[in-house]
Amino acid sequence: MIPLITKDSKWILTEEGTSEKTIKQNETLFALSNGHFGTRGSLEEAERTREYSHSEATLVNAFYDSEPIQYGEWAYGYAEEHQTVIPVPNGKKLAIKLDNEMFDLDSGKTTNHKRQLDLKQGVLTRTFSWKNTKGHQLDVKIERFVSYNYPELLAQKITLTPHDTGCELQVAATLDDLEHMGMVSEEESNDPRIKAQKERQFQSERIEGSENQMLHIKTNNTHLHLIVGEKNNLSDSSVKSRFINGSENWSMETAKDRSVTLERFVAYGNIFDDGSKNESEAERISDLLDDVAKLGFDEIKEQHIQFMKAFWSISDIQIEGDDEIQVGLRFNLFHLHQAAGRDGLRNMSAKGLTGEGYEGHYFWDTEMYMLPFFLYTQPEIAENLLNYRYTILPQARERAREMAIDNGALFAWRTINGKEASAYYPAGTAQIHINGDIAHAVHTYIKVTGDQAFGMNEGLEILVETARFYAGWGHYDKKRNGAFVLNGVTGPDEYTAIVNNNYYTNLMAKHNFNYAIEMVEEALESNDVIGEMVLEKINFQKSELENWKKASEKMFLPYDEEQELTMQDDSFFHKEVWDIENTPKDNFPLLLHYHPLTIYRYQVNKQADTVLAEFLFSDEFSHSQKKRDYAYYEAVTTHDSSLSRSIFGMMASHLGDLDKAYGYFMDTALMDLTDLQSNTKDGVHAANMGGTWMSIVYGFGGMHLVKDTLHFSPRLPKNWTAVSFKVQFHGRVIQVSINHEGTDYNLLKGETLTIRHFDEEKYLK
16 A cells, blocks of 8 residues: 655655554555665564564664575585575664553554654654553654664654553663564565575674663674664653663653653664674764763754755755656655665665565666666765675685686675575576676766776776676687677576577677776876776786777677567577466566476566667667667566666657656656555665666656766656756766756856757856
8 A cells, every 4th residue: 555645745655544554564665774774664562563564674784694505406606605684683662551551553542643754854753642441541753763974873752742640651662682583474485586584593692881771693604793782861860760671661650741752772883793893892882872862862863854955955856747756756766865885895785774575685786777876966875886896806706716717707696795695596697797787887987977096996907807707708609700609698687597698798798898998998008006006916918908809899799680670689589479468467477476497488578688788878779779679578578577667668768758658657666655566565676766766867868978978868758847857977966957848957066067968069057
C-alpha cells in the first residue's frame, strides 16, 4: 500500500492508521541512513507485535560475517564464502507502560496513529494517543533521525503527555544485544535475491565502567569489531533511572497535561579489525554521546536540518504539474543520498542500508546507475565511491589470476571485502563487463570534475589494470578476419548467460582500452610525476599501448546485416523467442519459476542490454539504428530487473517517444512506493532510484557529455508544465529550467562555460 501523500506538501510521506500490512510495508520506505549505518522504519515496540514488522534491522555498512558456500559439486575458482551484512543491536526498542499495562497497537485503544517522513528535513515522526483498559490516556510523539553531522548517531526524542493525574508511567529504553536478529522465512528462502542464513550471529559483551550503556560486538568469522553506545536524558531530572536486564528504566507519577521527554542517543562506531582498539574506540563513542547529549536533541536536529537544506539546494529536482511524481522523485533522491558510503573504504549496496536483500553486497549498480547522481551533484562522494574500488584492486588482481589471466584485474561481481561472493558464476563472475563499467565511471568522473590528481593516481591504475584483463581474456579470431573477441561472458541481461561476444561487454571493453590509452599517453606526454610513478609501480610496458590500440580497433561488435539489427551476442538471434504475452503473470519474474537452462534457450531479456550500450554511447549509433534495435529488444524484455525500465525510458526520450518515456518514468519513480517489483520489503531499489535521476537529467533533459562539453537536448512530457534541475561541472553550478516554450540555462556558480543546446552553442556567464 502506498503511503498517503499529503496534498499540502510535496515533501512529506504520511501513513495514517494501524493497518498491519501498511506499517509492515513502510518499514523499508521509512528507513533512515547516512552511508555509515541505517535503521529500518520499524515501530519502537515491533518486537512484541511481529505482525507489524518484517525486519527491525539496523545495519552498519560493510559490517558483515561470512560462512563457507556449500556447493553440491565444486569446481576450481568458485567463490568460497558468503559475505552477509548482519543486523547490529537495535537502538529503537522502547517500552511504555501506563498503570502497569504495556503499550502496543493490539492493547487498549490507539487513535490518531500517524507516521510522517519529512524528506526535506530527513526526520521520521510518529504520533498517536493510547488509552489503556482502565481508561487512562497518553499522547505520544516520537521523532527519529540518522545524523549526517555525526555519522555514528541515531537521535530520538520521545514526548509523553498524560491525560490523567496520579497514574504510574514507566518507560524502558533497551539497547538490544541479541546475538541473532531474525530469520528468513521458508517462503523466501528460495529467492536468490535473499540469503537464508541459519544464523546471523555475533558475540557481544557489555562494557563496564562507563556512565553510558556500551556494547562491544564482534562477528564470529570475519572478526570485525564494533562499539555501540547509548545515552538517555529524561526531562524530569528528579526521576532516577534503574538498569534492569540491560534496559534503562524510569518510573514516575503522571500529572495531567505535564509532558515528559526522553532524549535518546545511540551511536554506532567505526568498524575495526584489531581487538586492541576496543578501549580507545569505546572511549571515543562515549565522549561523542556525552557531547551530543549536552547539545541536546533540538540542537542536533537543527544541525541535521541545515545539512539537508544544503543537500537539497543542489540536488532537488522540481516538477510542475504532477505532485505525486514530485514527492516520489524526492523520495528516490532522499534514499539515494542516504545509501552512499562516504569514507572511501565502503560503497553502496543494492538495497542501500534499508534492508538485508542481496546481503548488503556492492554490484555494478553503483557505477552505472547511482554514481551519476553524485557525480553531478556531490562529486566528492563520487570520488569516495571510486576510491573504494581502488582499495580492492589487490583482490581484483588475485581474482584475475584465479581466472588464468596473468596480468590485470577482474573486479568481483558482488562483494563487500573485494573477493567474489557470487555463488552462481553464470550470472556472477561471467559478467566481466563490470571492469568496463568501473572504467567508464572513472573516466567520466575525471572528465566531469577535472580531477587530475585522482586521474593520474587511482584512476590511471584502475584503467590500466582493467584494460590488461580484457587484453588477456580476449583473442584474435582468424575465422572473423582477425577480429578481437571476448568469449564465455554474460552481459547485463542475466537471462542470457555464457555467450560469445556480448555486444555490451565488447563495446565497454573497447572503450576501456581507449580510456586507458588516453590516460597513459597523457601521463607520458605531460611527464606527470605521479602518473609515471604509478606506471612504474605496476610495471607498465609501452608495448601494451599498441596491443590495446589494436584490440580496440579490431573489437568484434556483432551485427546482423540482413535484419539491420545490432546483435546482443553471437547466438541470440538463433534462439526461439519467449512468448511473453502468453506467460502467466504469476510466473514473473521468470527466474523464480523456470530453470536457468530453460530461460537461456530463448530470446528473452531480464533487462536492458544492447539498448543500454546504445544509450551510453548514443553518438556512435544512428537514430534509425537505435530505433530499430529499441523496438526489437523492447519486445523481448520482461523488465524483471529493477534496472531495466529507466534505460528503456531514457532511450524512448532520445528517440522522441515521450509518451512511452513518461510511462517508463512513472514506473521508475514510483517503483518502491507502489512495490512494483513485489520485494520492497527487503529494501529499496537503490539503482532504480539512480535511474530516476538519470531519467530526468539524461532522459528528459537530454544531457550527455561529448568530449569536454555538456550537450543538452531537452524534451518535456506533455503531462508536466516545467522541470528544473541543477548540475555541477568542473566547479560550476548550472541550473536547467525546461518548459514547453523553451529551456533556460543559468550559471549559478563558477567561471564562464560553453555548452550546447541541440546544435546551438550557448555561452554561460
